[in-house]
Amino acid sequence: MSRKSDKNMVENKTPKKKSTLVRWFRSNVLRKHDLPYDSASAETIETPLQIVAQNFFKKKTAIFGIVVFTLILLFVLVGPQFFRLNLGEQDSTLTNIPPGSSMMKLPKELRNNVRDIAPGRTYGVGIDNDGHLYTWGHTRISDVIDLENIPDEVQAADLEYIAAGDDHIVAIDTSGKLYVWGNTRRGQNVYTSDIMGAQKSGKNWDIVQLEAANQCSAALDKDGYLYLWGNTSNMDLKVRKAYQGQIAKISFTANEYISLLKDGNVAYTGFKGKGSPFSVIPEPLLQGKTVDIASTSKTMAGLTEDGEIHIWGKVDRNEGAIPVFESKVVKLYGGRFHYSALLEDGSVVSWGGNDFGQALVPSAAKSGNVESLYVGYFQNYAIKENGDDITWGLKGFPLGTDDLGRDMLTRIINGGRVTMLVGAIAVVISTIIGVTLGGIAGYFGGKVDLLIMRVSEVVGGLPFIPFAMILSAVIGSRINPQQRMYLIMVVLGVLSWVGTCRLVRAQFFAQREMEYVTAAKAMGFREVGIIFRHIMPNVFSLLLVSMTLDFATSMLTESTLSYLGFGIPLPTPTWGNLLNGANNSIVIQQYWWRWVFPAIIFGLCVICINLIGDALRDAMDPKATER
């Protein structure tokens, strides 16, 4: 053979490359051999595995299944590295947000034309230099209220300041007229008599600061008079008479506010002062040298004239980790969990809670020339001297959030990992039990077989879901969530080996009658060796198919249990737990993203596993393809 081809090469040199290529193609891709007993082709002999693989990849559905499943698997295995799960995570301001990424998308009308910006909970509002109002982001705060529906009078007015609360917007125009729209059911638009009087008379009504928070608002007069209105039930929404006329700036936290007085001191000007952790103001801020204040939902911060920042309150989100500044801090801003500071050199520094990148300042804002900064909730808007805008923080949630404000994407990725892990371990457990018992029953037959089969019938006869529910109700309450996860794996595995056991037993019955088993015995092989080394490889192909299909079934069963609330306990996400929220019509109708996305990925995953299993079965049994 080799001599012949040498001769060919000598005779016509040009087709040499082609012929080796063709030969390579024939032997490696088509797996055809010119001479089957040519000694050189020894390595290209087809093993059964190669044949199965060839048959497998002939099917388009199989390729689809394996590609999509591999993608989902990678997504679920690698994903948690990037989308870290925080089991304690929840945020009342971020509940039930639909998929989107437009929360910081400044409208083009506002480009180079910003008079004021107010970052809201999941939206933004801004006024351009002509006093026109624009909104962006997720403005639909309930199924009837949409902040985008700006009242006509507001659209006509020449607005000066704007403030955004959790579910309402406050604006004031150049003539001093107040506007409130959005959710007004909690008295967000009910002005006190002070405000009415001041607005009418114009006395002490030269507003310099407008603030809005959870269902309440504040307006501050140039002469230090503070006006507060809105829902007072969850807020210390009062001001001590003694401080009126002295207030220079206020800042809202979740349940209270603090004030910077005109004399450079910080004061708790509300009524709940004594005993509240916020009333214990750091000493340096009481020396008449405070120039700015800011607050997050649970902490407060003050800036002294020499650029030092002091933070107090319930510091649990890294708010206290004040970075070292390269130049002097001139202004301080607070979001929901983070602070941003504008420095003398025009650069911005952010720190504190960084769940959505709100403390991650882009290099464009670090480099300086920032003229004004607007910070609120999870967003930062920096406007440079040349009018460019830079934003960082929460853009939106690609798959929305659930009823506790948790990111669905993170929960789907992490939930998939749990579901697949539970499914895989359950299958491993059930396969080990099924193969061992089935192998013993099938090889030895007789009384052993009788006993094992009766046991398997008892186990197979147990009503699975009620049994698992009772088990997890009885044992589940006494153990921690981690142990309960293991319990579910074991319960699934221990109750689902019957099918595998029967399959293996039947295969063993068929195989042990084959002559090769007698031949193996005649060669002097021991029984255990024959079972596991000689018969098992012959059963393995079917076992692989059954394991694949069982994997899908185990995942489905785990999800059924979790959906019913008896599986893996919340807050650990699983694909079944995610669907658990979708058991009422409100969720199904209004918050479609909470069940559509988990259902799609779970459905796709199970279908793909089944496609792979079916294709494997067909590939291993060539007769099946003739159907």
Add this chain to the structure above:
Amino acid sequence: MALLEVKDLKTFFRTKHGTVKAVNGVSYAVETGKTLGVVGESGSGKTVSAMSILQLLDANGYIENGSITFNGRELTDLPLKEMYKIRGNDISVIFQEPMTSLNPVFTVERQISEPFMIHQGLSKKQAAARVIDMLKDVRIPNPEVVTKQYPHQLSGGMRQRVMIAMALACKPRILIADEPSTALDVTIQAQILKLMNDLQEEKGTSILFITHDLGVICQMADDVAVMYCGQVVEMAPARTIFGHSKYLHPYTEGLLVSVPRLDTPVTQRLEAIPGSVPHPLRLPEGCKFAPRCKYAQPRCLVEEPELVSISENQSIRCFYPDMEARKDGKFE
């Protein structure tokens, strides 16, 4: 003393309908370096008697009585642990179906190297090297290629060669060949038989050759045991049976006549033994062959004949062993 001696062996099977006496008092012996041919129809107990030697019976089968001595060692009551050491090492078996007696998921190399590994404790590498030698011994072309192949990639003859290589791997003293050529076509059959003869000459292995084909027996065997219904009906050297002996069991005679020959005239009908083998649970009284025997006398239907020595090395289980006499109707 013979290398392997089977004496008065009774192997029975328990079934729902009663005890099947598959082997009922069989005795034969295999001499060192010689071949004993065991002939008989299906169900005559030839395979069961051979399987009894290695205790390879089905779960419901058991040795009721008798002794099997190999090299002076009693095998019938040998514990399984000891039996493992004899199987494949001292006595090995070649089966009828080369298609199914090789494990379909193992390569040839693995099939043949396993006996080396378990009986001689060789490593995988050492065993693989021996495999090539074995394949050369059984005249397989390109052993380096074949060793990596799977059974389904080999032809029937090649598989049987692999099977023989596997059986001879540990140089057994005795080779039990259970119809090794039956499933092969005639040319391959001839090759395999020649191979076995050659190997016997080379290695001096004794062979217990089981077949229903008298032509094969004629070619292979030194001695012949003819079995019928679990009994040996005739025991003689091959030369005696295939030569023109004066004495022959009517069953052996029937078997010989029913073989087609090239020299028989075209017009002559091929003779056949009438009827079929009786059901193992409803064996006739008296001589088991009597219902099908064309010479049967009233005495044959009532009384069972013993295996009687006719000459020095020929024994026949018949009241009328003289061929000429019974043909002429002389029954005394």
